[in-house]
Amino acid sequence: MTTPPRVPKGHRPQVFDDPAVDQLYAAYVTMATELAVAFDRISALEKALERTGGLGSAELERIALEQSQTPEQAARRTELAERLLRPFKAFRDAQLED
Numbered sequence: 001m002t003t004p005p006r007v008p009k010g011h012r013p014q015v016f017d018d019p020a021v022d023q024l025y026a027a028y029v030t031m032a033t034e035l036a037v038a039f040d041r042i043s044a045l046e047k048a049l050e051r052t053g054g055l056g057s058a059e060l061e062r063i064a065l066e067q068s069q070t071p072e073q074a075a076r077r078t079e080l081a082e083r084l085l086r087p088f089k090a091f092r093d094a095q096l097e098d
Contacts, residue, residue, distance in 0.1 A: 030086075031084055
């Protein structure tokens with residue numbers, strides 16, 4: 001079994017009159033998708049903590065602050081930024097090829 005490509009081949013169809021609007025729309029959809037997944041995961045974790053009688057909100061805030069400074073979190077933020085900017089970079093690259 002082969003691994004599918006991470007980025008589709010070919011050009012995206014242009015929906016709006018201005019191609020920049022298409023790029024903004026693509027970034028918006030990507031960000032909205034990522035945010036929806038994050039909210040789902042946060043909700044699931046909070047419910048699990050409540051069921052187990054785990055941590056309180058102050059303790060969760062402290063842990064979140066600590067975790068925001070780890071290399072894993074920095075890598076995750078970089079990956080998200082790259083995914084959000086991918087449509088803009090693809091557009092720029094296509095413009096440079098012309």
